[in-house]
Amino acid sequence: MSTISSTPDALPKKKTYQRTSPLREGFRRLLRHRSAQVGMTILGFMIVIALLAPVIAPYDPYIRQMDVQRRATPCIHFLGCPADQSEHIMGIDGNSRDLFSRILYGSRLSLQIGVVTITFAIIIGGLIGAVAAYVGGWVDNILMRCMDVLMAFPSLLLAIAIVSVLGTGLINALLAIGIVSIPVYARLVRSTVLSVRELEYVQASRALGGSGFHVLINRILPNALTPLIVQGTLGIAGAILDAAALSFLSLGAEPPTPEWGLMLGEERNSVFNAPHLVFFPGLAIMLTVLAFNLLGDGLRDAFDPRLRGN
Amino acid sequence: MLQFLTRRLILLLPVLVGIVFVTFVIVRAIPGDPCKAMLGEKASAAACSSFRERYGLNDNYLVQFGRYLFNMAQGDLGTSIRFSRPVSELVAERLPLTIELTIFSMLFSTIAGIFLGVISALRRNTIIDTLTMLLANIGVSMPVFWLGLMMAYLFAIVFKGTPFSLPPSGRLTSGMSLATLADLWHIDSPSALQNFFLIFFSNSLIVNTVLTGDWAALWDGLRHLILPSIAVGTIPMSIIARMTRSSLLEVLGLDYIRTARAKGLAAAKVITRHAMRNAMIPIVTIIGIETGALLSGAVLTETVFALPGVGTMLVSSILARDYPVVQGFTLLIALIFILVNLLVDLSYAYLDPRIRLD
Numbered sequence: 114m115s116t117i118s119s120t121p122d123a124l125p126k127k128k129t130y131q132r133t134s135p136l137r138e139g140f141r142r143l144l145r146h147r148s149a150q151v152g153m154t155i156l157g158f159m160i161v162i163a164l165l166a167p168v169i170a171p172y173d174p175y176i177r178q179m180d181v182q183r184r185a186t187p188c189i190h191f192l193g194c195p196a197d198q199s200e201h202i203m204g205i206d207g208n209s210r211d212l213f214s215r216i217l218y219g220s221r222l223s224l225q226i227g228v229v230t231i232t233f234a235i236i237i238g239g240l241i242g243a244v245a246a247y248v249g250g251w252v253d254n255i256l257m258r259c260m261d262v263l264m265a266f267p268s269l270l271l272a273i274a275i276v277s278v279l280g281t282g283l284i285n286a287l288l289a290i291g292i293v294s295i296p297v298y299a300r301l302v303r304s305t306v307l308s309v310r311e312l313e314y315v316q317a318s319r320a321l322g323g324s325g326f327h328v329l330i331n332r333i334l335p336n337a338l339t340p341l342i343v344q345g346t347l348g349i350a351g352a353i354l355d356a357a358a359l360s361f362l363s364l365g366a367e368p369p370t371p372e373w374g375l376m377l378g379e380e381r382n383s384v385f386n387a388p389h390l391v392f393f394p395g396l397a398i399m400l401t402v403l404a405f406n407l408l409g410d411g412l413r414d415a416f417d418p419r420l421r422g423n
Numbered sequence: 424m425l426q427f428l429t430r431r432l433i434l435l436l437p438v439l440v441g442i443v444f445v446t447f448v449i450v451r452a453i454p455g456d457p458c459k460a461m462l463g464e465k466a467s468a469a470a471c472s473s474f475r476e477r478y479g480l481n482d483n484y485l486v487q488f489g490r491y492l493f494n495m496a497q498g499d500l501g502t503s504i505r506f507s508r509p510v511s512e513l514v515a516e517r518l519p520l521t522i523e524l525t526i527f528s529m530l531f532s533t534i535a536g537i538f539l540g541v542i543s544a545l546r547r548n549t550i551i552d553t554l555t556m557l558l559a560n561i562g563v564s565m566p567v568f569w570l571g572l573m574m575a576y577l578f579a580i581v582f583k584g585t586p587f588s589l590p591p592s593g594r595l596t597s598g599m600s601l602a603t604l605a606d607l608w609h610i611d612s613p614s615a616l617q618n619f620f621l622i623f624f625s626n627s628l629i630v631n632t633v634l635t636g637d638w639a640a641l642w643d644g645l646r647h648l649i650l651p652s653i654a655v656g657t658i659p660m661s662i663i664a665r666m667t668r669s670s671l672l673e674v675l676g677l678d679y680i681r682t683a684r685a686k687g688l689a690a691a692k693v694i695t696r697h698a699m700r701n702a703m704i705p706i707v708t709i710i711g712i713e714t715g716a717l718l719s720g721a722v723l724t725e726t727v728f729a730l731p732g733v734g735t736m737l738v739s740s741i742l743a744r745d746y747p748v749v750q751g752f753t754l755l756i757a758l759i760f761i762l763v764n765l766l767v768d769l770s771y772a773y774l775d776p777r778i779r780l781d
Contacts, residue, residue, distance in 0.1 A: 148560070262441035266757050269719035270737070274753055277741040278452040354566055358723055361568050362738060377569060381727070384572045385580055385591075395569030403564035410560075 142415035149411020155404035163220040171200070172211035174218040174371045181205050184380075184387040204389045207380055208369070212390065215371040216397050222372050223401055226287060226356045227349035233291040235345055238298030239337070245299070246306035247329055257303070260296040268293040269355055276364045283356075283372070286365035290355045294348055301344055305337035339416045346409035350402045357398050373398045427772050431765060442757045443495070447488055450750045453741075478504060478747075491750075498615070500754075501747030505740065510751035513736065515619045518755070519627035520594065521732040524724070525717050527648055528656035532717075533710060536660040540667020540706075541694070547672065555664065562661030567720045571654035571727035578650060590647050592729040594628075599640055601631045651728045655720040659713035666709045670702040677701075704774050711767030718756055 133141075143149050162169065172178065178199070185205040188194035203212040245256040263271065275289035309315060310333065318332045357374030359365035361381075366372035368379065373394040380390035458471040458480075466474075475481050479490065494501065500510035543555040575591035582588045590596065604625045605613060613621055624630045628648075632641035674680065675698055683697045684690075722734030729735075733752055740748040 258437055258441065261438050262445055265438055265442050265761055266445075266753070267716070267719040267760055270722065270753065270756055273722070273738065273741065274446075274449050274749070277749070278449055350564065354564075357566050358568065358719075361566070361723070362726065374566070377566070377572075381568070381572055384576050388573070388576045388580075391569065391572050391576075395566055395573065398569065399561070399565050402566075403560060406560055406564050 139416040143411055146411040146414055148407040149415065152404045152407030152409075152411060155400055156408060159220050159224060159401055159404060162217055163224050166217045166221055170211075170214035170217045172214045174210065174215040175369055177209040178205060178211060179209075181209060183207055183209050184383060184390060186387070187389060203393045204387070206376070206390055207383065207387075210369075212376075212393060215376060216373070216393055218371040219373045219376065219394070219397060220401070222366070222370070223353050223356075223398070226283075227353040227401075227405065230287050230291040230352040230356070231294060231345050231348045233288075234294035234348065235298050235341055237291075238295040239302045239334075239341065241295065242299035242302030242304075243306055243329060243334065246303040246310065247325070247333075253303075256299070260299050263293065264296045266293075268351075269358055272355055272359060273362070273364060276359060281364045281367070283360075283366040283370065286356055286359040289359070290352050293355075294352065297344060297348065298341065301340055302334070302337045305340065306333050309333055309336050343409060343413040343416065346405055346412055350405035350409065353398065353402050353405070428769065431768055435761060435765065438761065439758075442761075443492065443754065444488075446750050446753045446757070447484075447491060449753070450746050451484060451487075453744055453746070453749070456744075478502070480746075500751040503740075503745055503748045505743050505745040505748070510747050511615075511619055512622060513748060514733075514751060514755060515622035516626050517731060517733045517736045517752075519623055519630075520730055521718075521721050521725070521734065523628055523648060524651055524655060524721050524730070524732060525714070527652035528654075528659070528717055528720070529710070529714070530656075531652050532656035532659035532663055532713065535656070536663025537667050537706065539660070539664035541671060541699075543664065543668045544671040544675065545694070552668075556668070559661040559664045562657045563665075565657060567654055567658065568723045568727050570657055571651065571724050574650050574654060575728070589650055591650065594647055594730055595640060595643050596647075599643055601625060601628065601640060602635050602637065604631065604634070607635065647728075651724045651730060654727070655717055655724045658716055658720065659710070662713060662716075663706060663709055666706050667702065670705045671698060674698045674702045700774070704771060707767055707770050707774065711764050714760060714763040718760060 178201075180199055181201065183205060184207055185201065187202055187204040188198050188200055189202050190196055190200050194200070201211050201213065203216060206212050206215065241256055241260070245253040266274075271293045272286070272289040275292060276285055279285035279288060306329075315328060315332050318328050323332070356365060357372075357377070360372050360374030361378035363375075363378060366375045368375065376394040377391055377398075380387065384391045456471070458466055458474045472481075479487060482490075491501070498511060500514070502509055503513060506513065539555050539559065543552045546552050578587060578589040579591035595601070602625070604610075605618075605621045610617070610621065624634070628641065628644040632638065632644065671694075680693060680698055683693045688697075721732060722737065724730070725732040725734040726738065733756065737749065737752045737756075740752065
């Protein structure tokens with residue numbers, strides 16, 4: 114007699130689907146995105162360098178090296194530079210300082226420049242855009258025409274003009290770049306607000322008694338977050354380039370600050386005798402900007418399906 | 424089409440007034456006394472007051488702004504404090520070079536950009552695509568001035584003595600110069616407008632050398648423009664390449680392309696006649712937007728290659744607090760930028776009939 118088991122055979126385990134949020138889904142796509150991987154790697158590397166600059170840098174970025182010639186070419190022991198000479202892997206600049214150490218310290222400045230200016234632009238621009246769209250009418254008209262006028266100038270030229278008003282210097286240069294970046298974010302936030310303002314869920318929130326401010330901040334603006342992050346990351350790349358350009362024209366950072374654009378500008382006349390003094394700072398700028406550009410592309414592809422190409 | 428154009432022009436007016444106003448305000452807000460900047464720190468009060476009187480700097484800003492608008496409507500942009508010459512003359516002198524530089528770099532960026540983009544789209548997801556897009560990404564991340572300096576080093580020092588050697592700075596080899604057309608044609612007392620065009624064409628490399636038949640100068644001048652044009656054009660080239668790729672890929676997925684292929688049209692014809700025409704709309708937009716980048720790039724590149732253009736003039740005038748020049752040149756650049764964007768709008772309407780009807 115066969116025994117009838119009291120318990121039925123275990124049913125095949127029901128397949129469970131993990132609940133994935135769009136955010137988690139986006140991060141998954143970001144981590145698999147090839148250019149984002151490259152961008153994040155370079156950026157991570159830059160951040161480590163910036164944080165550990167005092168530890169890694171072999172020399173003080175401000176102090177003259179007495180035992181070397183000005184604008185000496187790189188000396189790397191491993192590559193056959195005589196052991197009795199001190200090692201300077203990127204050479205010596207026009208003021209007898211170790212270029213490698215200055216480049217390392219420069220990464221701190223460039224990362225800060227990019228993040229600070231764009232954060233400024235996003236906050237001010239976002240506010241202008243949100244107010245313009247939410248209030249509408251003549252307020253919208255005036256604010257947006259002002260943005261049009263700002264956009265009618267090529268951004269770097271407007272930044273140059275603003276710096277000439279504020280006076281040269283790194284802080285003023287950053288302010289100028291921040292100001293010229295505002296219109297992009299104002300337009301972006303405005304268009305997002307306009308597109309969701311009349312949707313049912315926003316009206317529901319309003320019907321439930323949400324104040325205008327509450328609805329704007331908690332119901333409408335989160336929609337703008339993704340495009341803002343994408344645009345902001347790409348904006349940081351542009352801001353770093355513009356800041357370097359202003360410093361190059363001696364309208365930005367002042368000597369002896371180890372700012373890459375300034376280092377390049379100071380040595381531009383010696384490019385034919387000492388090309389390494391121009392090459393390395395430019396390479397550093399390019400890599401940093403490249404990292405933000407690649408990451409921005411990746412973020413856009415991962416989080417903003419509307420902008421995603423096939 | 425005419426209606427479309429009229430509407431666009433009317434929409435431009437407030438922006439134009441805004442630009443004039445912003446420029447005016449910015450220039451007045453530049454700290455420092457133009458008198459001290461021009462006559463030196465030790466200029467006497469009397470000298471300064473007559474200086475301010477001469478350039479109308481004593482009137483209040485509203486009067487100055489009104490006078491500025493009135494004069495501008497008559498083509499008078501004021502007089503440079505530094506050079507004691509009309510700003511319009513300086514514009515005529517400096518603008519041709521910047522226009523040439525912008526045109527050449529635009530040609531370079533458009534041709535190279537569309538070529539790279541099409542190749543990348545047609546060879547999608549192959550190593551060619553990856554390399555091209557990597558190149559585009561690097562191109563868009565390079566500081567213009569760095570690229571310019573490194574190219575100058577490469578072509579003037581490393582390639583010295585080879586056929587690839589190119590001059591690293593200046594407009595013409597020293598010793599060469601462009602003919603002054605007014606002298607050449609014995610025009611003694613030209614009117615203001617004549618004078619403007621005489622100076623403009625005298626300083627325009629291509630027009631001048633073709634008119635005078637000075638082929639050696641033309642060749643020399645063009646060689647001097649190669650490196651700056653590539654430097655200025657690299658960022659726009661990269662952006663155009665990326666836009667071409669994504670735009671073409673999108674169009675290639677559409678039904679009418681399949682139809683065109685199905686009816687047996689040659690692959691090349693499908694691309695050039697059918698796909699590109701639609702793919703061009705976003706590309707043209709980008710080309711227009713990038714003109715701003717070209718103008719900004721021109722400022723930096725003129726500095727690197729020591730070219731006497733609008734950009735070098737603007738930067739040196741800012742440092743010398745030459746109000747009228749800064750004002751005139753900023754205005755000029757914004758105007759060019761706006762005009763190009765207008766052209767872009769018009770070309771949309773040409774490429775896409777739906778926009779005309781909108």
